[in-house]
Amino acid sequence: MTVTTTRPAPAAGPPSRPPRTLTSVGRRLRSRSLSLFLLLVVGLLVLPPVVILVMSAFADGRTLRYSEFTWENFADVLTDEHAWMSIKDTVIFGVGAALTVVTVATILAWLVERTNTPGRRAVYALLIISFAVPTFIQGMGWLLFLGPGTGLFNSVVQGLTGSDFEFPIYTMGSMIFVQAMTMLPVIFLLIVPAMRSADPGLEEAAAMSGASRVQTILKITLPLIRPAVLAALFLSAILTIESFEVPALIGSPARITVLSTEIFAEIRSGVADYGAASAFSIIMMIITIAGLINYQRATARSHRYATVRGKAYRPSRVDLGRWKYVAAVFAVGVPLLKVSPVLMIVWASFLERYKPPSLSAFGDLTTATYAAVARDPEVVRSLINSVVLGAGAAVAVMVLAGLAAWQLVRRRNNVTKSLDFIMALPLVMPGLVLGLAVLRTSLTIPIGLYGTEYIILIALVIHYLPYGMRYGHAGVISLHPELEEAASVAGANPTSVVRRILVPLLWPTLIAGGAFVFLATIRQLSLVVFLSGPGYEVATPVLFLRWQYGSITDAAAFALIIVAVACLVLASFSKLTAGMAIANPGANRATPKSK
Amino acid sequence: MLRTENLFKTFTAQERGRVAAVNDVSFHVPAGRFFTLLGPSGCGKTTTLRCVAGLEHPDSGRITIDGVDVYDREAGLVVPAHRRAIGMVFQSYAIWPHMTAWENVEFPLTVGPRKLRLPAAQRSRLVAEALEMMHMADLRKRSATQLSGGQQQRLALARAIVGKPRLLLLDEPLSNLDAKLREQMRFEIKRLQTEIEITAIYVTHDQGEALGLSDEIAIMCDGVIVQRGTPDDIYNRPQSGFVADFVGSANLLPGTATEAADEDAPVTVALGGDVSVVGSASGKLVAGEAVVLVVRAEAVRTSPLPSGSAADGSLIGTVRSRVFLGESVDLLVETLGQELRIRVPAGATQYQPGSRFALNITPGRCLVLRDDRAEAPVDEAAERALA
Structure with missing residues (x-):
């Protein structure tokens, strides 16, 4: 060849390093x-920490080093009727909140990423703002917003209708709702990338096959993002089951205990019982492992759905026509609803003694x-x-x-x-x-x-x-x-x-x-x-x-x-x-x- | 320039266990040649190319580039991809979206051992040259994501040649382009390769690309090179039914050799129903041997049905369907219980579905092969390729 080599070649001149010879085991080790x-x-x-936790669950004494193996912690916990109630309520809480948040987040993500809904840009800002607020402060905000007595929502509804309406805040339903709202930003951000990377050509192909818009959503869009949605579902269930703030704030007054509040009680009530707390943790781990296995499967499946290539591509948006105004109400309304308890906290922070928002209370505002x-x-x-x-x-x-x-x-x-x-x-x-x-x-x-x-x-x-x-x-x-x-x-x-x-x-x-x-x-x-x-x-x-x-x-x-x-x-x-x-x-x- | 010896590579497939993707592949490509690996998908051509690039490593064998071993199983030698000094064009183009066109092309000059890197001035001269060569000079500041498919393809070529590598690898580079662009890029690639006198290894499943570009073609099937030769060899002297079928989609008619023949000697083949045709033997044949007659679409002439009885040994066909191709018309004709594709000049109006003609196979223009179709894998692959 007559071409001059301007790049180092093993052939041209002495090699910069002697070629390495490797056995197959050595090569394998190096590549790994x-x-x-x-x-x-x-x-x-x-x-x-995992090992220590498991050891604690099977230890009798209060320091690990001197303990002997025992099943007693589990026997104590599983023969307690109250514990069984907690386990049941944990499952209801987890499944309910996961289904709620994933449904809302998927609709929101689709509206924001794939449609021409007006105001879609505001969704990110509103969700991120409320995400920065610690969960238990959000919970406090919801109590100030929906709670009995000083709750803003009750007084507004009562004022408008003249009834003695009381929002049922201390119920499992409210726990699920508030928990779902606190998780919304995380789950939304988890589903958005899948929504964004789905190739619009696949949807257009469905339209050309004669599928209506609804059929396209049901048969193409949803199955394409299904791995991401499934992953989000399992993740939100796990997040809920391990959550502590909402059960402590709403569940405790409602006398609904879940595993996390049970564990907290074992450690914070008088003398800490690490054995029982660890046993409860192991039970919680068994529930979450079931979720985790499914979560792993869902994410492994998403391998097959990689549609973004090195090639440039342009996502297209669905024109919702007149429906886009309905969509806008949802897309902006849900994040606004999520922000409202935060506004209650803002209100409270400018007061020296708390009172619900009213015109007369404005005079008391102070820094x-x-x-x-x-x-x-x-x-x-x-x-x-x-x-x-x-x-x-x-x-x-x-x-x-x-x-x-x-x-x-x-x-x-x-x-x-x-x-x-x-x-x-x-x-x-x-x-x-x-x-x-x-x-x-x-x-x-x-x-x-x-x-x-x-x-x-x-x-x-x-x-x-x-x-x-x-x-x-x-x-x-x-x-x-x-x-x-x-x-x-x-x-x-x-x-x-x-x-x-x-x-x-x-x-x-x-x-x-x-x-x-x-x-x-x-x-x-x-x-x-x-x-x-x-x-x-x-x-x-x-x-x-x-x-x-x-x-x-x-x-x-x-x-x-x-x-x-x-x-x-x-x-x-x-x-x-x-x-x-x-x-x-x-x-x-x-x-x-x-x- | 490039020599591979006894490459083997197996993968673990989910259902079928271990599958040999590359099964004892050896070839040698002299410097400056355009060498093509042609075959249906899954035949191991891309795996072979990736082994040469160093993106995958064979289980055994030896690869030598420009006289230097880059892989040698016996010696335990593996030169990693980034030290093989190769240019490569990928099927997806692999244009980095976070860089401009210029930066994409400049990249190969900015990596590698520091002391061997070029000064900035020389570097920009080379990048400008490469972009110029691919007619991309005015797009240098364009972000890579703003380029069309054809422009990305050209950019990928510019990037592959900017470092003046000794070897250019092309992995189905045209398969993502539309037909017109593909035609145009085919000329571009050929022009580029002859202009910079680079050795090129080209992988494709498109026989048209292979025939048009290559100095030499190796046809692969199920991990094995089944035939190697010039485009002319491959097209006109296929050594197996698979090759004949895959390249130029010939008609394959089963028959029996009526006489013994040496290679290239004319031999009469009985096709059944008193019909016999003279072809040239592709190898030594014995009388009575099962053979396959390779009949190209353009090697069949039609004539009106002979009057009187049809038992005078000519082939009678019924037109089943016709496809207008512009310069010519393809007919699907039923004869001897199977379908034959023939090509007739456009403008002829007499070939309507249902009409019957006598078919005259031009003697000497068709090849007689030993019937290898009993070897199932070859045949299956051929069918897969045609499907």
Whole structure:
């Protein structure tokens, strides 16, 4: 050949490195070294708390080291009629809330992503705003909004109709409704990518086959997003079953106990009974494992539905015609409804003593509560801790999950499958129990983590690995493998492929996932309530105590400060990273000079 | 330039257990040649190409590029894809959507060992040259997602050649383009390949592309190369029913050799019903052997039915359907209990469905093969390819 070789070729000149010779075992190890490393890191994080939890459930005494194996904890729990009621109510609660939230989220996602519904852009903003508010503060807002006595909704309806209407807030139905509303943003954001990546050509093909619009939705759109919807269904059921805030706020006054409030009671009523709490946790894990298996199946199935290719494509929107105004009422109404309890909190935060909104009460509005709360050193310290730990957890989770998801999607082997399983394992552990398990682990394995912020960071990372994995998985699946292969063939080594191709293409997903984890850690209560302590406290448990033992208005002001800080950090974070996303591939974006 | 020796690659399929995707494939491509792997989907051609690229590794065998081993099972040698200095065009184009056209092409020059990278000025000259060569110069600042399919294809080619690789691999590069663009890109690829004198390995299932572009074609079926040769060889001297059928979709008529014949010698084949035709033997034949007569559509002439009895040994056919192709008309004619496709000039109005004609197979224009259709896999694959 007469062509001059301008790229290093093994043939041209002495090779830069001697060609490596590898045995087949060595080659296998090398190609799996990243997954093996990830497996090691994640295994060391996730497995110890799981093992300690199981040991606790079968231990008789109060310290693990001196206990003997026993079934007694389970015998005690399962012979109790009240416990059986709790198990039943947990299942009803979980299934009910999951069905409600997924139905609403799917309709919303479809309206926002695939139709010309007016006002669809507002949906994101409204949902994200309310998502930043910690769940139990949302629950407080719902109580202020719908609750008896001072509830705004009741007084408005009573004023309009003249009846003595009372919203039945202390019922299972209300628990399901409020729980579904608190989960709406998460589930919505989970379904949106599937809605967005479904190839509109498939729907158009159905239309050309003679299917009506409704038939197209039922037979093409829904089946295409079914894996995502199923995954969302199982995830929301698991989230509900492990939730603690709504059952504590609404369930307890209604005398409806679920497993999480049962566990809380075992630990917080007088002398903590770790054995019974762990036994309840194991039962809860068995219920959630059933959900988890289905969840795994649903996500594995979504492999077959990858429709985004390296080729450009344009999503098209369904013209709803006159129906779009009905759709707009739904699309904007639901998020508005979700925001209204938050507005109640805003109202409460500007008062020194709580009273329901009315014209006469406007005169009492003041910022004094904010001033008092913001001067509190404990508040300031806990806020800083929350932000730093939340950001740390977000970065750690997305790095681990992004790499693991990439390995899993690109090379399915036993190592990556184990990695996938271990990363999903924390899903079966309710926040409350994981917090407890991590605490017990730090006491049982004395490596100096007990009584530090690191223990909180570790718990947060473990807890959010599965969620990070979902984001990473969805992101990697949408990338055609040839995009990476083209870089390899072009001469990029594996590190360059990750840095120059994978990370920039995955960047939106990583940011979305990181933002989710950050916001979720800020609002997290049940996971950190046992881990936070004087000197290393985080915001939500401090807020929880102040709400329990302080005033509604103080708690409301503190809550809104948390929300404001979270939004501020998030905004600056995404601004920063948006700049990086452009700067990164542009490292060699030197303006091309013509010859 | 490129040499593969005894490549084997098996995959674990869900239902069928281990399947040999590549089964003892060896070939040699001299420098500057355009070599095509042609075959139906699932025949192992893409896997073979990916093994050469280093995106997959064979279970055994040896691959040598430009005299340097890049894979050698015996020696335990594996050169990873990014150190093979190859250009490749993918079926999906794999244009990176987060880069501009310019950045896509520049990418191969910005990776690889740092000390071997070119200075910026030289780099932009090469990128500009590659874009120029593909008539993309004015689109350099365009974001990759704003390019049409044909432009993405050209960009993918520019990116593959910018580093002046020794070997260009093309994996069904035209299959996502519309017919007119495909025609145009076929010329572009050929022009590019001769202009920069690069060795090209091309994978396709389209016989037209293969015949038009290649210096040499290897036909693959079920992981095996069943025939290698120039386009002329492959088209005019297929060595098996599968090849004859896959390339140029010939009619295959079963019959019996009435006499022994040497290779290329004329031989009379009895087709049944007193009809016999003279073809040329593709190999040594013995009298009475079961053979297949390969009849190209354009090798059949029609004439009006002979008066008197039809028992004078000519083939009688009934037109079943006709397809207008512009310059010609394809007829599906039923004869001897099977369907025969023949091509007649357009404008002839006498060929209506139901009409009967005598069919004259031009002697010497059809090939006589030993009947290999008892070998089921070949035949099945052929049917799959035609379906």
